[in-house]
Amino acid sequence: MSSAKESYLQQIRLLSVLDLEELSGVVATIANELVGAKAVGVVLYDPDMEALSDRYWFGEHKKDLSVVGEPFCEDYKETDTDTFEVNFGDLGIELAAGMLPVYCHQVRKDGELVACLLLAAPTVKMDEIAPAFAELPLALALHNAWTTTELSRENGRLRSSYEEIEKKTGMLEEQTMKLIHDVTIRDSIRTKNVERERLVYLISNLVRSSMDIQKVLDTTVEKIGEEFALNRCIVLRSMDLKGLEVSEFRTENVKSIKELFFSEAGFEFAHQALSKTAPQDFGDPDTDTHISYDREFLKKIGIRSALIVPLIMRERVLGCLFLQDCTEPRDWSIDDISTI
Incomplete structure (x- = not known):
């Protein structure tokens, strides 16, 4: 277990970062410090889609964990317990014995799921994981970073939509102006032709009728x-x-x-x-x-x-x-x- 000072510094590190990927790296580092995890997966929960979304993998064996972690995320179902052991046999996947067991620690804020931590931590018992993270504002930090990221993404989506609408509007305005210009030019040419035909007729008639x-x-x-x-x-x-x-x-x-x-x-x-x-x-x-x-x-x-x-x-x-x-x-x- 960490000392009070170490816990305080960990809290500061968690709450001072808003970038989601960077914060996930901080979470992974703290998980390694607290439970000796060989690899850590920080997987965010999207409440709108009701599914796990952004996934970040860390540690010496992050590639191995990501290979088995991706299928787990696709089939994930929330449980009532904070922490449970992942049974990769049910998923038809094998993982090196040196990385087992892998635990899923569900991070909640006000009873609502925020993220899952996948921990390849063979040296720690399952019932030690929740207490290890209990004093840390993991849920608050991850929730804030997720919200900030989603707002930024939504802003980008809206900006992209606005730019697309603006582009289409510009094209329509250009087409409308061209149409108006063409119609105006045609009317002008038609009017000019009528006036000049009248001029030709007037002079021709004068030539024929006057001596x-x-x-x-x-x-x-x-x-x-x-x-x-x-x-x-x-x-x-x-x-x-x-x-x-x-x-x-x-x-x-x-x-x-x-x-x-x-x-x-x-x-x-x-x-x-x-x-x-x-x-x-x-x-x-x-x-x-x-x-x-x-x-x-x-x-x-x-x-x-x-x-x-x-x-x-x-x-x-x-x-x-x-x-x-x-x-x-x-x-x-x-x-x-x-x-x-």
Whole structure:
């Protein structure tokens, strides 16, 4: 039996540890000190599952004890006595004679089972085991460590479930946003297509119904300018020997550049634009390195982005549309070009 001082130190060791595996090691060490156990199994009882759960094996012969201890734990049935000898013959298992007998000491707190200690203790009698542990707070220490461990596990399970729910929620939100975006884009495209079809119909109808070509051109640049939110929209038309004709639409905040096309630089620009048979777009003359037109002329008219679309009939260029954004760069889409 241990002295009062040793018992006090053992109590301190038991109550100062909350980690379940570490505490089980402390219990095994104390069991070795008190009853000379060659191997110790600390097996916790799960009251929710009504079965033995976490198992920890210690000592020089822990492997041998675990081999026979696992089947015992699976078939375990609680008894009224605190300590009983395990009959491995009933389980069809043999254990080295030097480890026998093996006792099961049931640790209870307030009458409720907390854990079982499997003790391979050949040098101690069964009725000496319970008194050896009587003064120690084994039940309290194991109960606290088990509760802490279970709370930690439950917290982990809840966190895992929460993260899974959050992940699925995020995926659903992403799918919903994508769906909303797709629907919005489709509606926007549909609306834009309807508006542009209306524009094409309006201009086509005007061309068929009016003999005044100048009125047709003025209306065309106005409607295209408004539909595409342009700062300027210009039609350049070659008049053969009569020179150049310019129809211009502009917003109130930009100046007219119609007269600039009758300057030398303007004539050169118009001649170059009217020689093209495919649409061309370009950006700010200060930054766009691919511009083939006179940069100084483009700076003078103040464009930030432009699109030139030739007007062709029977493989002959009759003129061109010159669409301009003077406030910010713009990406001209295939839809923009095809509509025009």
